[in-house]
Every structure is written in C-alpha cells, then in structure tokens.
Amino acid sequence: MSELTKLTIAEAREKLRAREVTSEELTNAYIDAIEAANPTLNAYVTVTSEKARDMARRSDARYAAGEAGALEGIPLGIKDLFATEGVHTQACSHILDHFEPRYESTVTQNLWDDGAVMLGKLNMDEFAMGSSNETSYYGPVTNPWRVEGSNRNLVPGGSSGGSAASVAAMLCAGATATDTGGSIRQPAAFTGTVGIKPTYGRCSRWGIVAFASSLDQAGPITRDVRDAAIMLKSMASSDPKDTTSTDREVPDYEAAIGRSVKGMKIGIPREYRVDGMPGEIDGLWQKGIDWLRDAGAEIVDISLPHTKYALPAYYIVAPAEASSNLARYDGVRYGLRHNGKDILDMYEKTRADGFGAEVKRRIMIGTYVLSAGYYDAYYLKAQKVRTLIKRDFETVFADGVDAILTPATPSAAFEIGDAEMAADPVKMYLNDIFTVTVNMAGLPGIAVPAGLSESGLPLGLQLIGRPFDEETLFATANVVEQAAGRFTPKRWW
Template sequence: MTDLTALTIAEARDALRAKTFSARELTDAYLGAIDAANGALNAYVTVTPDKARAMAETSDGRLAKGEAGALEGIPLGIKDLFATEGVHTQACSHVLDKFEPRYESTVTANLWADGAVMLGKLNMDEFAMGSSNESSYYGPVVSPWRAEGSNADLVPGGSSGGSAAAVAARLCAGATATDTGGSIRQPAAFTGTVGIKPTYGRCSRWGIVAFASSLDQAGPIARDVRDAAILLKSMASTDPKDTTSVDLPVPDYEAAVGRSVKGMRIGIPKEYRVEGMPAEIEALWHQGIEWLRDAGAEIVDVSLPHTKYALPAYYIVAPAEASSNLARYDGVRYGLRVPGRDLIEMYENTRAAGFGREVKRRIMIGTYVLSAGYYDAYYLRAQKVRTLIKRDFETVFAEGVDALLTPATPSPAFGIADQEMNADPVKMYLNDVFTVTVNMAGLPGLAVPAGLSASGLPLGLQIIGRPFDEESLFATASVIEKAAGRFEPAKWW
C-alpha cells in the first residue's frame, strides 16, 4: 500500500469513501509518523492517540453506512490556541499550565461535526506572538526544510510554526492555524505549504485564545490549494457566540480551485517593492505575474500609499489589544499560580514566571501606548492610520481590481537562534512587512508556494482579495500552484 501520509486530503477523502483503506489505518499511519519525527521537529506539544483512534473508528462506522461528512476520517493537527474539550490548551504558555477547557472552540467543533480526527495539539509561539516559533514555552519548532548542503536547523515561521511544520513533514493531513499579522501566511511560505487567512469574521473566534481581537482570524494550513479550500469550507461558519462573526453563507471553496482567471484584473502594488528586498524575491514576484498573465489575467499597477505606515501602526494596535486580553491571566482561577505575601504579589509573581520574554515585551508596549498621555499620541493615531490603509484597498478594488499579487515574505526561512534576528526585535518584526496590511484591513490573504531560493528553500507569493471573496484567491493560487509545482522537503529526521 502507498504511504498513506503522502495522500492529500482530497485523495484520502476519495480513497476512504472507496473503502481502499480505513480511517483507523490512516490515523495509525499518522500517529506512527508523529512518533518517528516529533522528537526531531517538536511540532506537537500533545499527541492524543486514544482520542484519535476512537474518532477514526466512529468515522469508519459512518463511512460503512454511507453517512460520511465532508472530512470523514481525515486526521488533523490543531494549533494550541484552539480550545479542545478535556485536552491540553495552553497557547504554548507557562501561565496556562495544565489548562484543559470544558468546552470546544467553534472552529474545531465544526471540523469534528464534519468527521475530522484530532491527532493532537501543535506547537506555536507563546500566545501567537512571534514570527519564528521560538517563543514557545515548549521550545522551538524545527522546520523539516534544510538549505542545500547544510545541517543547520531552520525556523518554520510563526506563530503557526507547528502547524506549518507538521503539514510539510506529513505529520497531519492538514492543520488549523491563526493569523493576527501573518501567522498563517509567513509559516506557509517558509515551509512550502498553502495557508489562507480568511476575511475577518469568516471563521468564528469563539474558543480561540485571544491575542488581538480586532485582528485575529482562524484559517487552515494545507499541502495544496484544494486541501486549503476543503478545510476552510468546514472551518468557516456564522456563530452567534462571536459578535464579529458575519452572517453570510459559506461558499463551496473547492469549486473555485482550477477556475479560469481569464479576464481577472490582478493589481501589483508598487509599495511592496521595499528597500533592500532580495533579488530572488523580486524575480519570484515577476515570475508569478507572468504565470497569471499567461493564464489570461490582466496585470495592472496599483498604489497603496499608506502601506509604509502599516507595520508601525500594527505594532501599536496589536500589543495594545494584547495587554488588555492578557490581563485575565493572574493565577486565581486556572493555570499557573506562584504564591506571594498578598494578592498583588501573587499576581506579580505569577505573571513574571508565567509569561515569556516576547509576551512581556508586547504587554509592556501595549500598556504604555494605552496609558494616560500616550493614548492619543499612539493608539488613536494608529487606529486612524488603519482606516487609511483600509481605504487604500477599497479604492483599488473600486477601480475594478479583483485581487492583488505580492511577495509573502522578504526572505526564505532563517536559522533557529539566529543572532541578528534575536538581538533585534524590530528585525524580527520586519518579517511581517508584506502581511500585516491584510489584517489591518480585515481582508483575505493566501500564501502559495511559488519557487525555491538559491539555497533550495521554499518561497511563497501572497494573493490579497476583496472582503469575503476567498474564491478568487483559490482560483488565482491554483494557477500559480499548477505553474510552480509542489515542493516537499528531503527527509532527514
């Protein structure tokens, strides 16, 4: 039998329905792969074999009766930010030690309702704050990719590094992830996988540990464009428990994969040609433009003049919301508790011990910009800039542009414990330079593998769409995927 973990979700779905193998066999194949690889990659922080096998056997029963759901028997990894009932949910933070919720996030509940199987919880940057998956309490995730001729460990990107690494290394058929400033798209680009951040409000945020509530959005990371479309269809829903959830029907995203882009107008924003951008990123972008032109799309130059303010504005808005959201972790009701002489000291001791360095940095920045005397100068001004960024996109879309094509990251993956990156937080934050505008404007954005760097590492392109027009992203991305091919790491682990 073929290696079952090599199958895409679409292939596994069809084979399960044809009774080529059982959901239990497929699940066992993934559990075996995790056992063999997780010691080297550290992609999972918790594996749930008993739960996975029980869910797979339930799926086999439904498949036998012809009652299969859209994801019946498909084994998935779940980012540690999603509440999973009775299973470790800690946002990879020490402050949430031993927390096991008594409820299920809406997104994961949707997946289980469609028959998916949970393999376990995936590593991530603590509270989703990071671009390299090095801030996790459980240690860094190691990318399954290595540069040609090198044994150096590379980052998988962040904050959804565990999700991207697990998908790339075939430790799950697909994974849930979240994106606040690029945390789906950047790791997808670094690992040769496909990641989509849907429009804000498309997927419910209920039961997802909050980082920055006006920016956070759940989405999938998958091996190809079709699999990402299949997963998003199940993840998305209207949810009365989330007031920002939008009451719109969820389209059949898979039907858009392979759809012609002939006549589509694709915008190329000049502001994304940032100073010091590597030649190979520029060349990749030009290649993507030619592929879309050859497929019949019309390429137009556009301007998003406020793009240069997006990164500084984001790093005011996001930490401000984080400092507010993370105030609830105090050691009183759940998670870590470090005793003190009185209540205040207990709060201080718990938060000092429980939060990692990057989370503390962002809480302090956020508290500062919200404090008296600085609120107007920083936070209010950043929100005004956000409105201008959103207006830039609205203007471009009003002129008949259907989607935008940009690079996904300013470079390929860098090394774990990279001296330059870790010594300068601003340099690390610059990894989000192409992605944060999408979150600030609440738009959908998709990263698709488009080539390899000179050192043989994956590079991705980003497609940005109109609100709730994820279908155009899937159609456009499938053109790039078909032209570029799929990329897989050479197995070393």
C-alpha cells in the first residue's frame, strides 16, 4: 500500500499546496489500492478511474495557476445514493439497473466545485435500508476489521457500509454518506472512522435518492474529526432546489477543532442505559465522560423520557415515507422493466423482481400504516411521538446543556450472515437504538472512535448537539479523539 493513501485529507491538502505531491500521483495511489482490495472488500460498485485521473490533472493545473479550491485534488468516494452525471447511480438496487442520471446532486457538485476528485461509487444497503450493508444488490461489503485471531468476515454497518469500509481501508481520503436513522454514525462506529450527521437542512437533499424525506441527511465519513469538518464545509450549502435546505451561512467548521470545552455542560441521558448493554459499551461511555470532565466540561445527568418510543416510531415514519417515495419505480421511464400482459402486470413483475426482501418489507409496512383505518392508529400517532422526542431535546438544551454524550452502537461489528440477525429483523433494527432519536428530532450527531472491544474491534461514542451547532460537536469530538487515539485495522486483504 502506498504511503500516500495513509494521508488524511488535511495532510494531503498541505502536501498538495506545497507541491510535494501531485493530485494525479495521489489519485493513482488510491486507484491502485482499490484495484488490489475491492475484489475482497466489495466497497466500490463502480470505479471511475479515467474520470478520476482527468479530474486530478485539472486539479494540478489549478494548483499551478494558483486557483486551488478548498478540496482541490482530494480523491473521494461517493455513496451510490448521490446522483452523479453520466455515472452509475442505482442506490444499489436491481430496479435502477443501468441508470446514469443526466444531472449532478447538489452535494457532489459542491465537492467538484471545490476541486475534489471522484474515485467511484460506493456500495450501500439497497435504497439505504439496512444496518449491515447486506441488502445491497451487489452483495455485502466486508469490514476491513476482524476479531483478533479470526478470519471471519464482519459487516461494516449500514447503510453507508461502502463509505465506512473504504475510508477505514484507505481506499479513498473521505466519503460521502447519508443518515436516515444512523446510517452514517453506526458504520463509522463499526469501522473506527468518524461520521457526522449534520442538522436536517444543513446539506441539500437534491439529487440524493430519497428513502424517508423528513429524515434523510447527507454527511461525510472520514478518518478523523478535522477531515469531517473540512468535508462538511464543502458539502453543506443553501439550495433553492431543496425547500428543506436552510439559508444559514456555512461556518468554518475546521476552526472549531482545538477549541476548549472548558465550562461546557455535557448531558448524560439515563434512558440510554438500556437493559442488557454490554459492559464494554458502558465502560467506554464512562471513559468518554471522564475525558470530557478532565478537559474542563461539566457533566450532568439528564432525562429524555420519550427515548424508548423512538425506535418503534421511527419504524413507522421511515417505512411510510419510503412507501411513498419508492412508488415512482415502476419500470416505465428508467431502470429495470419486465414485460407483462398489461401495464399492471408489468408493474407487478418489475417491482417484485427489482426490489430486495428488506425493501419490500419496508414498503409493505409503510403502505399498511398509511392505509385507511390504520393511518390514525399508527402514522399519526408516530408523528405525535416524534414531536415529544424533539421536545425532550429542546427542554434539555434550554436548561443549558451544550452537547449530549451517548454510545454510538449497542455492540461492535457482527459477522456477515449472522443467523440471529437474519432470523429476526427487529434484532437488526436494534442496532439503531442510540441513533434514531437524532434523526427524529432533526439534530446533528457525530460518531467518533473511542476504543477497542475485548476482541479488538472498534467502538464509538456519539455526541448530539443543538440544531446547527455542529461546531460544538467538532470541538467535543476532537477532545474524545485526542484522548482515545486513532485506530486502523491490520491489513489482511
């Protein structure tokens, strides 16, 4: 593996600016790494080698002309949920076979405008529905981490499993991802990477394949907190094409790195101490509390009383919105089409073959809770619960709490094909128990690596912030990162 691929975004940026390395050299190093590792890890579903080299050459020309952008020459991976003009965009679903949009998502356009280089499209759970990256039409992604002394393959988390695995395995400098109920933070925790879900509306959703429109939000997965701040600055923007996008100015997130947390009030929610929580997760949480206290923060116990209703409410709201959003995939205008004796038969055959089992399950749940006679009992009630969850956070922040510290996941990564998870979908859904509240309330949340499990796998902590106060999250996450150190997998692939 080239030493160039070990550089963080910040380190690569300095070397590019100093002309110690060219973007073309950096890009070629990543392409070589992808070609060597991807047959084993399956992190990329499309590698855009020639496009990447062309973008890198143009970046080098801009450096020579003194016109470099904020991410000039930095090679990135793009989750397959983001529309990329003329390039495979299928949400890793069979139903979008051969779809290559004629437009670019706002987030990726922002990155290209700042000079970033696209290495390719990253694997993910189909339509972002999953917590393990096992629902992809292109097969599961393999986590670059393994249990010490074992050769069994582990999941990287989901739905942004390809993003997290490629960053951890150094197959890109950073990656775009999306988070509907934990799909940035959970895979980041499983792979020893940093992932931030910004406040709802901070990044435009235009050109991102929709799962649940009131919950979806784009964000970066990177190797450290500084890189996450650098990437989010470029990804975020106001966008007239997305009416849920905020018109607030995007701050310089990187400036928050190194800011003191002295005097900050950090909340510890008692409801997150769930029954059966492994001792190593509880111990990690206590370490995080100690690190922030040692840095001068005040630790306070808080209550978020409606937390226990978040997961069931989420699994009503999200499938309901998915049922509506996925109705557009019918085989008529683009993607997969199976001919039938009439249009209804064509719809049925196309959708039956085009969607995977998990997507079908969620469409059926969503259609059921929206149907006549059940709408009030399920969907309307879930939306009321969502309001109560949001109010819990508002009350805590009104009491002066600056950020909330919780575990990111209830366990370390588990095996691909885990029998218990396969037999019981609810067991899989419980992986999101610490993350869904953040989406339901529209808040920012960041997962940061904080230690290793007894079996040598990465574990993460989560920090939850006030709306549009990502800067405080970067400052507090940096304290945790500095105390915990950085974690990289031993190369076996």
